[in-house]
Amino acid sequence: GEEHRPIRRANGVQQSADDIPVIDLSPHHPFHDSLVERVGRACEEWGFFQVLNHGVPLEVRQKAEAASAGFFRLPPEEKQLVRRDEANPLGYYEAEHTKNVRDWKEVFDFVVREPTLLPSSHLDGDHGLQSLSSQWPRQPPGF
Numbered sequence: 001g002e003e004h005r006p007i008r009r010a011n012g013v014q015q016s017a018d019d020i021p022v023i024d025l026s027p028h029h030p031f032h033d034s035l036v037e038r039v040g041r042a043c044e045e046w047g048f049f050q051v052l053n054h055g056v057p058l059e060v061r062q063k064a065e066a067a068s069a070g071f072f073r074l075p076p077e078e079k080q081l082v083r084r085d086e087a088n089p090l091g092y093y094e095a096e097h098t099k100n101v102r103d104w105k106e107v108f109d110f111v112v113r114e115p116t117l118l119p120s121s122h123l124d125g126d127h128g129l130q131s132l133s134s135q136w137p138r139q140p141p142g143f
Contacts, residue, residue, distance in 0.1 A: 021046055026053035070140035072106055082135040084109060091135035110134035 021042035023035070042049035071079070076094075084091035090110055096103045111134050120128035137143055 021049040022052055023049050024052045025055070067140060067143045068108070071108060071137060071143055074137075074139055078137070078139055079106070082108075082137045084135070088132070088135060090132055092137075110136075 021038065023039055023042065039049065079092045079094070082091040084093050092106070092108050094106045096105065096107065111132055115131040115133045117129045117131055120126060120130045
């Protein structure tokens with residue numbers, strides 16, 4: 001597809017989709033510190049990575065992708081019904097910025113376990129917890 005924001009390395013060479021980091025979770029790949037290092041490096045350098053041999057069945061992935069595509073095809077006013085905010089950081093968002101430049105993406109954040117408990121802050125000595133629950137849209141059905 002079209003590259004809206006080409007990523008350039010320090011040497012000025014444009015990166016391609018072939019350069020996207022791949023993390024293989026198959027049983028014959030040992031799970032040790034190098035995996036953690038590769039994931040960390042992928043997150044720092046790219047912000048994402050592709051996972052192979054993760055064990056999620058194809059049918060489950062196809063259903064999730066179809067539901068996601070259905071949601072993001074909805075009109076903006078429908079997606080705004082589950083827009084995240086300061087009170088709930090989960091849900092739809094379309095106005096993220098990276099280095100003060102608006103991103104060319106939409107996101108839908110959710111948690112797997114309802115509710116999910118997280119530390120209320122990063123401060124030492126703050127032992128408070130915040131409870132997060134997903135906002136689920138009305139459309140598309142089955143989302």
